[in-house]
Amino acid sequence: MHFELVDPLDHRELLEGCLEVARERMGTCHRNRVIKTLKLHKKRLLVLARDSGGVAGFKLGFCERPGIFNSWLGAVALAQEGNGIGRRLMELQHEHLAEQGYHMVRTGTRNQFKRMLILNLLNGFELVGIRQKKSGPHLQLEKRLTPVVRSPENNQESP
Template identity: 50%
Template sequence: MEVKYAVYRSITPEDVLSTIYAIYDEIFEDIDLFSEKLKEKKELLLVSAHVGSEVIGFKLGYQLNEEIFYSWLGGVSPAYRQAGIGQELMTIQHENLQELGYSCIQTKTMNKWRSMLILNIKNGFDIVDTYRKDNGEHRIVLEKKL
């Protein structure tokens, strides 16, 4: 299996949706809410993984300010997990963010996404905060200096 990666630096919300729609829907399911939230974001950066013409994984984020980038969403299709694709997506994202001049990357996760929590910690992220949303879900805030 040959996995190829692509980086999109100035991508519109519509382009993001057309690129990752199927994989997002497979992992997270609530595409309408995602589509609405996506329209609010500025300075999007998308890294995608492909096998042939199929998108099998992605890492998407946006600028919080000139120094901090927020790594918002990412995932790998269940059929392609445990092959190092999530790690490579993160590596490519971080390399691009350094080139763009960011000094810090922030992300949030939940206990139910343990594989993402572990991947972040293995890659130098520190847990800097936790909180509960109104619906009771516990969130973990992580940051990494680039």
């Protein structure tokens, strides 16, 4: 399994594969609406897992405001569930965000996505609010990221 971190708007074919997984796991996921939202944000990040069978899972989000990342959509293909892919995608996302200087990651989920809720809580997210929506309660979560302290040697460019 390969894990990659890319700008989703520069890799439309990979994004399309991710949206297929999202449709399988979450029902509808409208491509044009996703692209429209991504275009509203200058900094975007798609973390994905894929193998010869195609995209196995992904996490997609964007910079909401300086230092704060919104982890917006994510799913793992049903055939790959329980293999540690969701957890690894999250680790890679958080490592990268901390390295990029983000201090917080926000996300939201619903009661029906229990695996995601549990995974978030196990990985340091805290429940910070509940928004009542037509479709039911939307649970808001946040996690503070540990800043990456760079030693002077790490800041030097390699020769």
